[in-house]
Amino acid sequence: xxxxxxxxxxxxxxxDHYIRLSRPMIAIFGSLDVAVYLCELMSEYxxxxxxxxxxxxxxxxxxxxxxxxxxxxxxxEQRKSCKKLEEYGVITKKKVGxxxxxxxxxxxxxxxxxxxxxxxxxxxxxxGQKDQNLETMAKFPSFLVGQGESSHTETKxxxxxxxx
Numbered sequence: 719x720x721x722x723x724x725x726x727x728x729x730x731x732x733x734d735h736y737i738r739l740s741r742p743m744i745a746i747f748g749s750l751d752v753a754v755y756l757c758e759l760m761s762e763y764x765x766x767x768x769x770x771x772x773x774x775x776x777x778x779x780x781x782x783x784x785x786x787x788x789x790x791x792x793x794x795e796q797r798k799s800c801k802k803l804e805e806y807g808v809i810t811k812k813k814v815g816x817x818x819x820x821x822x823x824x825x826x827x828x829x830x831x832x833x834x835x836x837x838x839x840x841x842x843x844x845x846g847q848k849d850q851n852l853e854t855m856a857k858f859p860s861f862l863v864g865q866g867e868s869s870h871t872e873t874k875x876x877x878x879x880x881x882x
Contacts, residue, residue: 737789742839746832747802754789755799756808759822777812777821808832 738761743753759780765771766778782793791799800820803809807828814821 740836741843742836743832745839745842746835747806749799749802751791751795752799752802755785755791755796756803758785758789759803759809760824763822763824773821775823777823779814779819779821781819806832 737754738757739753740757743756744750747753747756762780763772763778772778782796785791785796786793800809800811804811807825808831809828810823810825812821813819
């Protein structure tokens with residue numbers, strides 16, 4: 719029997735400082751690096767969109783150093799990933815300024831192509847994991863998900879009902 723505390727800790731760790739990642743993208747691009755890079759660029763795009771940080775042509779900037787900090791990908795992996803995404807038509811990259819900064823723009827046609835390709839993987843990978851986790855956590859008293867207080871009786875009752 720695994721301690722409930724381990725399940726709670728694992729859940730907390732998964733919810734902090736994570737990288738969003740799409741399993742079908744790994745299969746489509748044949749590379750974890752490319753999928754991680756693309757998903758982080760999408761995250762950055764969403765950030766800059768929400769903060770009115772896109773330029774008039776829809777570009778946003780992202781440095782190699784920032785991507786390394788966010789993804790762990792070195793400069794070489796980033797260049798290879800970027801090249802593959804440009805060839806696929808998902809992004810356009812340009813260098814601007816001195817010293818130059820990388821500016822990126824998502825291309826709708828490339829995103830639509832990717833969306834169609836991802837549809838082929840709809841039933842291949844587990845989906846709804848987040849929803850399943852929420853349903854599972856909803857069964858537990860609030861103290862197990864880091865909210866509220868509990869009593870010793872509640873803990874003892876829970877351990878007798880649930881086995882992990």
